[in-house]
Every structure is written in C-alpha cells, then in structure tokens.
Amino acid sequence: MSDESKIKIELPKEHEFRFDVPQNSTISLKQQLVEGTAEYFGTELALGVAYQFDNEKGAIFTWYPGCVLELVGNCKHYISSETMMKEYLNIHNILQQNRTTALNEKKRGPRVMMVGPTDAGKSTLSRILCNWAARRGSQTIFVDVDVGQGSITIPGMVAAQEMTQPTPIGRVEYTASNPLSYFYGAVTPSENIPLYKNQVENLARDIDARCDDNEGAVRSSGLIVNTCGWVEGPGYQLILHAIDTFKCDILLVIGHPQVYEDLNRTYGSRGVNVIQLPRSSGVSKRDQGYRRKARTEKIKHYFHGLSEDLTPHTVTLDFKDVVILKVTPSTQKGTRLMEITPSGEVTHCILGVTYHATSMENVLSNNLAGFLYVSEVNVEKQKITFSSPSPGPFPSSYLLMNSLRWLK
Known part of the structure; x- marks a missing residue:
C-alpha cells in the first residue's frame, strides 16, 4: 500500500x-x-x-x-455535517437510564426494536446502540431476525448474541461467541411464514430464560432487536408478531411515517414508546446484486475466514450416518420436516446442525451448533461429502435443509 x-x-x-x-x-x-x-x-x-x-x-x-x-x-x-448521531445519543442516554433503573429494581431492561423499510439504517443504528451500551459496561442482547442479512451467524437464521464488548473495526476476524441461533434456511420470511414465526418464538423463549437466570447486567441491559425491511402486508404482521413475542417496550421507526402512525395507534396506548426517526443521509441503497454478493461473502467467511486463510475440514459419510430433514410448508401444521435421501438436489446446500437433537420432533426447537456445506453426493457409492469448519463428529446426525445454497 x-x-x-x-x-x-x-x-x-x-x-x-x-x-x-x-x-x-x-x-x-x-x-x-x-x-x-x-x-x-x-x-x-x-x-x-x-x-x-x-x-x-x-x-x-x-x-x-x-x-x-x-x-x-x-x-x-x-x-x-448531516448526521443523526446526536439523536442516537439521546436515545442511548434514555436507554442507559432505563437500564440503571432496571438494575436497581431487579427488573428487565429496555427492549428496543428497529422497524423500517430496506436500507433505512436499522442495522447501523442497532450496531451503534449495542456498541455504546457495551462501552458503558452493559451486556445488551442483540437480536437479529433479518434472515436476509445475517449479522450474527450466516444469512437465513434468526439469532441473538450477548454484547459484552464493542464490535471490532475494519478487516478483522470476529466470531460471535455462544450465540443463540435457530434454523430458518432461507433469505426471505415470505418463503415459509409459519416456520419463521416459530423460530422467532423459539429464540425469544431462550432469551427470556437467559434473562430470568441472570438478575444482574444481562437482564437489566435489555434487548436491541433488528428486523427485516418487509413492512407491508404480511411483513407488517410479522413485525407485530415480533414486537409481542420479544415483549418490546420501545419501537424505533426509521424512514416510514405511515408505519410509525400505525404502530403508535396500536401500541402507544399500551405503554410502548414509539419513536419516529428520519432515514440518515449516510445510508446507502443496496441493489439485489449487492445483497446477493454480501450473502455469498458471509457464507464464504464462515468456512474460509475473512482473509480466506482457513481451510474447512472435508468429511465424507455414508448415507445411513446422517438424516437430512427438508423443511417444507404444510397447510395442516404450518411446517413439516420431510426426510430425504441424499441426491443431486442436496449438492451446494447449506445444512444446519443442532445441539443434541434426539428426534425429528424437537430438532427445529434446538439451538444450532453450526453449518455444513454439501460439496458432493455420490449416489452410486451412497456417500455424501461435507465441508465443515471444525473436525470431529457432528453434534447430531439430524441435518436441517431449506433453500439456502452456496454456489462458490
């Protein structure tokens, strides 16, 4: 240079x-x-x-x-000079006051949700508020239900991470430690709305349990929830579902006056503080091509590292050693799992591996341990080959599949 x-x-x-x-x-x-x-x-x-x-x-x-x-x-x-940082700082100061009160009274801290269209700056504001809170000693839980982006794990998952320190700057390796994550396996909630809602509920259940087990900084620090940019029709209903599921008491509505009015009408009388914010002039528009590339890069970094200096482990197993469960919509039960025999359809898929799943009935409600990439399926030899970020046996033989793929 x-x-x-x-x-x-x-x-x-x-x-x-x-x-x-x-x-x-x-x-x-x-x-x-x-x-x-x-x-x-x-x-x-x-x-x-x-x-x-x-x-x-x-x-x-x-x-x-x-x-x-x-x-x-x-x-x-x-x-x-056109920046929203003063307004963001005012919000941060209010949140810190609420956290102090919650800590003293041994109550739950503020639960904040970002709402707004695509490219409104929701992820940016989430990151700023989490980092400022960490610098003040808070342990805010960052929740990401924007499956198209993947701020905590790879895209296609709903996840949460306790923020004990600010995120690093620039080109450095950063891996969330012990995140809570649940498999969805697609990059838009519209692909399987019942599954999306179910996994949001599973995530909220575990977050509540973690907060209830910790009467100190974790419980009092609260949540920062980032949502996707689908704010109309069924997307708006998913926002309402998320607000209720995570029990949010502060809504930051960015760049959408109509959504602000609708949410304020619904929640303002329930003690929820609904705040309208303009879209920052510094937020950039990202087209579909940029988003696809960003998702591909996120998956590549998971397996190869940010500097592409890591080599994933190659694991070849017999078909009988794994159970691949494909998530499919069902009009009767909302979502069903269908066991499939490995074939060319599975090649290039990203599969989710859960912790300690013992049956098909509970596999979707288990926290994810990580992800596998299917590099080859040999039907004649009944062998399937995976790329895995770590060696050793998988935590479970049940592997979850949806539409998420990685074409190198």
Missing part, C-alpha cells in the same frame, strides 16, 4: 467522514491526533492504529473537538 495515495483528513466536530471502498480494493484509516476521539458505528478508534477496510461502505464520526485521520488508498469519500 506504500505506492498508494496518502492524505490527511481534518474532520470537524460532529461531522462524519463517509467512504465507499470498491470491490478488490483496500484502504487504511488511522486517527493521528492525541486530542479528540473518533468512532466507527459506536466503536472508538484507537490512536495511531491503522484499520483496514475493503469492499465496504462506512462512516467515521467525531465528537468535540474533532480529529485528524490519515487515509491510505483510493476510495470515494466525503465529509458531511
């Missing part, structure tokens, strides 16, 4: 440095001055440390008195 351009960026107080790193390019950003601070979506930059970014759209914000950044590499970038 020594042959690339190096520029100094003087960032005034309460401004954002926004950048867009194109595909197959890398930049380095470093905060130079001792005075002042800067942060990346709520995580503070360390002084003098160079952070690497590639194929990423991001923003670095500074409070008083401003800061100086050093940029090495080429990317689109600009400085903006």
Whole structure:
C-alpha cells in the first residue's frame, strides 16, 4: 500500500467522514491526533492504529473537538455535517437510564426494536446502540431476525448474541461467541411464514430464560432487536408478531411515517414508546446484486475466514450416518420436516446442525451448533461429502435443509 495515495483528513466536530471502498480494493484509516476521539458505528478508534477496510461502505464520526485521520488508498469519500448521531445519543442516554433503573429494581431492561423499510439504517443504528451500551459496561442482547442479512451467524437464521464488548473495526476476524441461533434456511420470511414465526418464538423463549437466570447486567441491559425491511402486508404482521413475542417496550421507526402512525395507534396506548426517526443521509441503497454478493461473502467467511486463510475440514459419510430433514410448508401444521435421501438436489446446500437433537420432533426447537456445506453426493457409492469448519463428529446426525445454497 506504500505506492498508494496518502492524505490527511481534518474532520470537524460532529461531522462524519463517509467512504465507499470498491470491490478488490483496500484502504487504511488511522486517527493521528492525541486530542479528540473518533468512532466507527459506536466503536472508538484507537490512536495511531491503522484499520483496514475493503469492499465496504462506512462512516467515521467525531465528537468535540474533532480529529485528524490519515487515509491510505483510493476510495470515494466525503465529509458531511448531516448526521443523526446526536439523536442516537439521546436515545442511548434514555436507554442507559432505563437500564440503571432496571438494575436497581431487579427488573428487565429496555427492549428496543428497529422497524423500517430496506436500507433505512436499522442495522447501523442497532450496531451503534449495542456498541455504546457495551462501552458503558452493559451486556445488551442483540437480536437479529433479518434472515436476509445475517449479522450474527450466516444469512437465513434468526439469532441473538450477548454484547459484552464493542464490535471490532475494519478487516478483522470476529466470531460471535455462544450465540443463540435457530434454523430458518432461507433469505426471505415470505418463503415459509409459519416456520419463521416459530423460530422467532423459539429464540425469544431462550432469551427470556437467559434473562430470568441472570438478575444482574444481562437482564437489566435489555434487548436491541433488528428486523427485516418487509413492512407491508404480511411483513407488517410479522413485525407485530415480533414486537409481542420479544415483549418490546420501545419501537424505533426509521424512514416510514405511515408505519410509525400505525404502530403508535396500536401500541402507544399500551405503554410502548414509539419513536419516529428520519432515514440518515449516510445510508446507502443496496441493489439485489449487492445483497446477493454480501450473502455469498458471509457464507464464504464462515468456512474460509475473512482473509480466506482457513481451510474447512472435508468429511465424507455414508448415507445411513446422517438424516437430512427438508423443511417444507404444510397447510395442516404450518411446517413439516420431510426426510430425504441424499441426491443431486442436496449438492451446494447449506445444512444446519443442532445441539443434541434426539428426534425429528424437537430438532427445529434446538439451538444450532453450526453449518455444513454439501460439496458432493455420490449416489452410486451412497456417500455424501461435507465441508465443515471444525473436525470431529457432528453434534447430531439430524441435518436441517431449506433453500439456502452456496454456489462458490
């Protein structure tokens, strides 16, 4: 990177440095001055440390008195004073007050849900609020039911993660430790609404149990729930279901006045605080091609690491050693599991492996241990070959399948 351009960026107080790193390019950003601070979506930059970014759209914000950044590499970038950070900080301060009260009174902390259309900035605000809370010593549980994105595990799952520290900045390996995750196996809730609702309920059940078992920081820190951008028709009904299931008492509605009015009419009289926020000018529109590539990259990083320096383990088993259960919609029971014989249909599928599943009846209600990629099916020899991130036997012989695939 020594042959690339190096520029100094003087960032005034309460401004954002926004950048867009194109595909197959890398930049380095470093905060130079001792005075002042800067942060990346709520995580503070360390002084003098160079952070690497590639194929990423991001923003670095500074409070008083401003800061100086050093940029090495080429990317689109600009400085903006149009930022929502003050409004976000006000919300954070309210949440911290609620957490303190909950801790003192041994009650559940605030349960916050992000609601809004696609590309409204829900994931960004979730990350900022979680990181700020972690910096204050809270242990907020981040809940992601946006199956199209996969902020905690790979796409296609509903998951939750206790945030004990801010998320790392830039191109670094970050793996959620001990997440709660449940198999859905598709990237849109519309593919199987009964299954989606069932897995959201399973996730909420385990979160409630974890909070009830911990009367300290976990219970009082509350939840930050990120939802998908489907806010009309059946999608709106799924939002209502999620609000009730997670027992949310604060709704942050971003960039959709009509949804705000509808939710305020429904929940405002029930003691739920419904807050309307405009869409941040820094939020970028992402087309379907960008989303597909982002999902593919997320799955690739799971098996090969962020720097693609990891080699997954190859495991070949007899057909009789595994039970592949395909999730299918059912008009009678909502969702059913159908045992299938491995065939070419299974090749390139991403399968979910659960912990300690003992029967078909309870496999969907079990927390996921991880994922497998089906690289080859040999019908003649009755052999199936998987790529696995870890060696050794699988936690369960029951493997869950839906429509999620990875075409390398």
